[in-house]
Amino acid sequence: MNIDLSATWQEASTVTLRGHAAVVIDVLRATSTIVTAIQSGAREVIPVETPEDARLAAQEPRADRVVLGGERGGLKIEGFDFGNSPYEYTPRSVGGRTVIMTTTNGTRAFAAARGANITVAAALLNVGSVADFLLREGRDVVIICAGTEGRVSLDDLYCAGALIERILTPGADWVLNDGARLAVHWYGTNTGTSVDVLASCAHGRKLAELGFHRDVEYCSRVDTVMEVPVLRGRSLVSR
C-alpha cells in the first residue's frame, strides 16, 4: 500500500487520485472548522473555491437552512454569516444546516482531490478516527496538505505525520513518498508538542497577530472529535 503526500495543494496537481482515498488537511483552520461544524450537527459542509461561488450556491432552493462561512486574509468575508473560527460553528449556529464555506487554502485543497474514490477531511482533532477509517477503507492513500498560499506549512505536515504514524501498523507493507517520510519524521521527532508547533509556524503566528490565539490552541487538540467528514458529491457529511 502507498501513502503519497503533497505538502501544498498545488503540489498535488500531477498526483494519481483514481482508486485512492484522499485526505485533505488544513489544520489552521479550514479542516479543523469543518470537523467542528459536522460535530456540531451541520447537515453538510460544501467547500467552494471563491466567495462568488459561495453566494451562488446559497441562492439555491433550501436557502433558509444555509449559512455562509469562510475567510480571506484570515478575516470573515463581507456579507457572510461566519468567518473561519471553529468557535463560531456551534450546534446552535449550524445544527441541521448547510454550511457553504470558502477559505484561502483549505477549500481549494478539496478541489485538488477531485478524482479520488473517497475524500475525507482531517485535522488533529479527528486524526485517530481518520486513521481508523482509512485502515478499514484499505486503499492507497493520497494526503493533500493545504499549505499556506502555496508554501509548505508545518502545522499541516505535523497533522499528516500523526495520521501516517497511526496508519503504519506493524506487519503491513506501506510505501511512503518523500513528502510522507518527511511528515512522519517531523511528527515523530516532535510528538506531544502540537501546541508549540501550531503557535510557532508562520500561519499560527499570523493568526495570533489577528487575535485568533484561542483558535490556534483549539486546533492543536488531538483526538477530541470522532467525526470523519466524508465527501458525498460536493458535500462533506458525517460518515
Add this chain to the structure above:
Amino acid sequence: MNIDLSATWQEASTVTLRGHAAVVIDVLRATSTIVTAIQSGAREVIPVETPEDARLAAQEPRADRVVLGGERGGLKIEGFDFGNSPYEYTPRSVGGRTVIMTTTNGTRAFAAARGANITVAAALLNVGSVADFLLREGRDVVIICAGTEGRVSLDDLYCAGALIERILTPGADWVLNDGARLAVHWYGTNTGTSVDVLASCAHGRKLAELGFHRDVEYCSRVDTVMEVPVLRGRSLVSR
C-alpha cells in the same frame, strides 16, 4: 535577516527575489554536476530550460568550445555530448569549454531564481563554501530546492538544512520560514547520514535503478569542493 526556502521550484513562484541572494539546490544531480564542471575548469555553465534551447544556444559563434549536457528521464538527451552524471564533467572533457545544460528539474530552478540580486549553485559538495559566500554577501537568502517533477525531494531539503545550519551563526538574528525550519530539522536530526538520505530518497532510488549508484554516492560527499558557481548574466561561472 531572513531565510526563505521553497521545497520545489514551483513553490518559488510567489517569492520576493529582488534584493535577495538566491541559492539553487538540485543535489541529484544538476547542481552537483554544475559544481563539478566548474571545478573541472569549465569556462561557464549555461542552464537552459529545454533541449531545443540548448541546441539553439550551441549554434552561436564560439561553438567549437561548446558542449551540450543534461538529461530527460535521467538519461542523456539524443545528440548531446554528455548526460547529467558528474563523472562525465572532467578537466579533459569540459576544461576551458562552455557547457550548455538542461535537466528536468535543476535548470528550471535557475529560471525560477530570475530577479534575485545574485544566484549561486549549491550541492552537498560545496555547501560550506556557499555558506561562507552568503555570510560575506550579507543579504536575505532565498533557497530554491529543485524538487523532483514538482514533488518535495528529501535530498535537496537535506542539503538546504546543511547550508542553513552553517549560516545560522550564533548572535545573528535570522528569521526562517516554515520550509527553512523543516530543512534545518531534517538535516539536524540526520546529520552525518548523507549517503543513506540520498540512497533512500525517491530520486536516489530511481537513479540507482538506472545504474547511477556511483553518482548518488558521489553527490552525497560533503565539502569536497571549494567552488561556488555564480550566475553572471545567463552563465554560471567560478566566483
